[in-house]
Amino acid sequence: MTTFKVNGIEHTLDIEPEMPLLWAIRDEIGLTGTKFGCGIASCGACTVHINGKAVRSCVTPVSAVEGQEITTIEGLAVNLGETNTSAPDLAAVQQAWIDHQIPQCGYCQSGMIMAVSSLLADNPRPSDAEIDAGITNICRCGSYPRVRKAIHALANA
């Protein structure tokens, strides 16, 4: 048995300790906003937060998150405790993604948003070099120029 919280809700799952968190979240818990992209922590589509830090869930066994607080894209706004009166269900990063019309196919964007949210929590005003080093997610639609603009806009908000 493995127990951890996802978006504030405790889950106790009868699963193998080595099952990656990604598949526990998607197949066992049924939250599908977190995506499978590569399975080897290369692309970042599976990024979630563990205790607020961005982690690639496709290579994180559930044994490593016993008793921890996991946040997925579905719980980002609530878990950050952000209250945005015009869009109460969205974190500032998510609103910026709409304002800058970032997602195209959108498949990588859950992971991208989780990665950026974590970066900005650690470093509210990242330089371009720090963005390059901190955001290594792959977006095949090439949303990078807009992601960069949105990060700077959030930093200056």
Add this chain to the structure above:
Amino acid sequence: MKLNRRRFILSSAAVGGGLLIGYSATRSSRHRRANDELVIGSERFTTSFIKIDEDNQITIFVPHSEMGQGIHTALSMMAADELDANWEYVNIEQAPAIDLFANGDLVKGFAGEFGVPSALMPLINVTAFPVAELMNLQITGGSSSVRYTGETAMRNAGAAAREMFLKAASTRWSVPEGELTTKLSYVHHNASGQSLSYGKLAIDAAKLEPPKSPSLKDRTQFNIMGKGLSRNDIPAKVDGSAKFGIDAHSSDMLYAAIKLAPVFGTKLVSADGKEALAQRGVKRVIELEDSYAVVADSYWRAKNALALVSARFEESENDYISSTDIEARFNKELTENDGSKDKEIGDADYELEKAADIIEANYRVPYLAHAAMEPMNCTVHIKGDTAEIWTSTQDALGTAGRVASVAGLPEDNITFHQTYCGGGFGRRVPLLNSNVIDHATLIAMEFDVPVKTIFSREDDMQQDHYRPAVHNNFKAAFDENNNVTAWHSRFTGPIQVPGASHIPYAIKNQSIRVVDGETHVPLGPWRSVDHTQQTFFTESFIDEIAHRAGVNPYQFRINLLQDHPRHRKVLEVAAEAAGYGENLQEGHALGIAVQESFGSFVAEIAEVSLNRNNQPVIHKVTCAVDCGWAVNPDTVEAQVESGIIFGLSAAIYGEITIENGRVAQGNFPDYEMVRMSTSPEIEVHIVESGEAPGGLGEPATPPIAAAVTNAIYILTGQRIRELPIKNHDFSFSTPLAKL
């Protein structure tokens, strides 16, 4: 919702006129069928794409797949503008996968552009596809949605609905139609001060026959088109609620991991699944003709157990073929065969014989995988003689039909659940996606619960239909005055899009021929299809010619584009914006390329330098695009940014090689992508020529490779004739003297 499907029975002899007449003859009654089959309560379809309820809420059904190109929003803007609708109250929905929404206009568009059926072949496959099936396609591809579905179907649907509301109001008020106006989803009679919403007129209007050729607005009358409006699919893509095919989920779902024959075209001999079957959650080990699969109660369990199956595939003559063999074969073809004619003007051979000077160059590009972010997947639930499917596809109807034929079920019994596509780029069109659709169906036939088959990233990369590997030999002839007199091009095929190898430059003698380039590696359309490799080739070689002629590459192109004002204009706009010819930062260089594809004209100028490790750094790409006019300028910019970065990943890193008959690369480390740190600044200039709208999903991809390598040539003196760039060493290079 009743899901009746109707078949258009067409003999292949009826292609062309018969096909088109068949479409137009049935079109006007489509809205009646929609009203019979698809409405609830007082909702009414005025035309088959537009539904209006009593509260004046307008729903526009878009018959194309949303892959991030913003097509749901753009096509709805086109219909809503002609309708004079209030955009705030427009809802956008994916049209269901029924033939009411088959894109006959697309077929018609292709018929005009390329001729049917060969035109649709690159989208479907290089092999034959039954022509009668064309009418039942809902293909999204060929950068065609705005050009064909939008310009014909959607605008006409909006304009027709508007005229029907005018007619209904004129009857209701007994006043001439000429005294009526429309604005923001209302009809007004200014003389009497009466007004009625479209919603209140919908029941009357829906009884009318849609006019066959309603009058369309001219551009000065647009209220919605031409504005950079927010896309309707974005909010769901930032909060995790957007559903992709891979997100189909139910508590009783099973999951399949599959291993397909690693050497294309071989069959499974045997698979021993004993050990796999003993693993937790594993339900079955299934042997198929060319593959085996493990089905379990979680994908991870299925995938792990798959590795425990010991299996043997039959041997084949392709087992010992590697990329070096393929390259040697292509070189032999080019040396020994003159191939077949693509384009001939004048007498290039004669000019080469009497030339004062000749330059010759051999170019080549490797196979490329699509590597969409969402790995290929398909969920099928067979329930007796019916089936439900969930999958991301560029062709809903075609995919539903495929499942029906594999499962041996009537097409009427298939319910298709359309989802967003996590990237398409050509991979998710029929027959190219059949390896996942067919296998998922065959596996699901063994169960009475939904089964989701997922390709791992490795399966996705190793079981693709690839952008062809292509070799191209060029020769150019010069006279005593350094004028280029002949262009001689020989390349390996196949040709998937006619005309991609042609050049707009005024060179009097041209000979362009194609030789056989087929191997056992399956091929398919890859974002911009042939334009991706051909633009790298032609825009590099024209650059070589310019340098040989001693004219700067920008001026050289302009000089030879006197009959191509749209090419010239985008080059001029891009050059001015990029500061071409002005002083650049020390150690930086600008490379240029221009190409027309899918009805749009794109010039790109790349600013490149070498870093301390002698690796090229692409700082900025300045792009000018003439797509006629822009339906949604913000989406146009996004598609241009996207196309450039997609092409840049291929130019710098993209390389699929064959070893022992199989693909050597498996995941992103060996098939790397541009990421944030390697993504350049991109500046987009939209040139509004006012010509018919061009496509945008693809045209920004072709020029980027040559723009970058043309800049690298100036920086290093090294002409890159083989992609990807990562394979080249720039440690010992000498910058070119300025032209």
